[in-house]
Amino acid sequence: DAGITQSPRHKVTETGTPVTLRCHQTENHRYMYWYRQDPGHGLRLIHYSYGVKDTDKGEVSDGYSVSRSKTEDFLLTLESATSSQTSVYFCAISETGGNSPLHFGNGTRLTVT
Amino acid sequence: GESVGLHLPTLSVQEGDNSIINCAYSNSASDYFIWYKQESGKGPQFIIDIRSNMDKRQGQRVTVLLNKTVKHLSLQIAATQPGDSAVYFCATGPLPGLTFGSGTQLTVLP
Numbered sequence: 001d002a003g004i005t006q007s008p009r010h011k012v013t014e015t016g017t018p019v020t021l022r023c024h025q026t027e028n029h030r031y032m033y034w035y036r037q038d039p040g041h042g043l044r045l046i047h048y049s050y051g052v053k054d055t056d057k058g059e060v061s062d063g064y065s066v067s068r069s070k071t072e073d074f075l076l077t078l079e080s081a082t083s084s085q086t087s088v089y090f091c092a093i094s095e096t097g098g099n100s101p102l103h104f105g106n107g108t109r110l111t112v113t
Numbered sequence: 114g115e116s117v118g119l120h121l122p123t124l125s126v127q128e129g130d131n132s133i134i135n136c137a138y139s140n141s142a143s144d145y146f147i148w149y150k151q152e153s154g155k156g157p158q159f160i161i162d163i164r165s166n167m168d169k170r171q172g173q174r175v176t177v178l179l180n181k182t183v184k185h186l187s188l189q190i191a192a193t194q195p196g197d198s199a200v201y202f203c204a205t206g207p208l209p210g211l212t213f214g215s216g217t218q219l220t221v222l223p
Contacts, residue, residue: 033209042215043204048209099162101147105156
């Protein structure tokens with residue numbers, strides 16, 4: 001495994017509550033990504049980071065925010081969770097951000113009731 | 114928008130046979146292509162990648178073929194083993210953020 005830890009691994013929360021997912025890496029990679037995985041949609045990019053305090057939106061960023069205050073940590077926040085945000089969330093890292101592989105964590109399964 | 118699609122959602126092969134998983138993409142600007150394997154409860158695991166200046170690349174028991182003319186990518190697995198049972202995804206760049214296909218479930222039959 002690429003030294004990526006996601007926490008929590010499982011979470012159940014209620015609609016309207018804030019939720020923060022954490023991704024921690026030990027590889028000192030510059031680039032970090034948040035994806036969500038849903039049946040029939042594959043993996044879709046939510047947000048990514050290309051350095052400390054440098055982030056940008058992905059394909060499905062509405063309802064999500066991110067922060068990166070240290071190289072090793074990338075946080076994903078759902079300000080007010082909705083049932084449509086029930087999903088499996090994956091963090092990924094890459095060394096260069098160019099044409100190089102992304103390496104994924106083992107995911108966080110989030111259920112919004 | 115761009116899309117990446119796999120030809121078959123499921124594929125069953127006999128143990129020891131070769132497997133071929135296909136993928137089509139729509140974006141002519143794609144210049145990076147990558148295959149992942151995902152086992153239940155785990156994140157996608159990198160298998161092999163190829164850049165647009167190549168049409169074939171080999172790894173350990175795997176080969177990726179790229180046909181840019183018809184925007185087609187394939188993954189060949191030689192001598193398929195039970196441990197190869199998983200969902201396989203193709204994805205395309207350029208980064209940031211790969212565009213993923215929906216996956217093919219490979220089942221290896223004894």
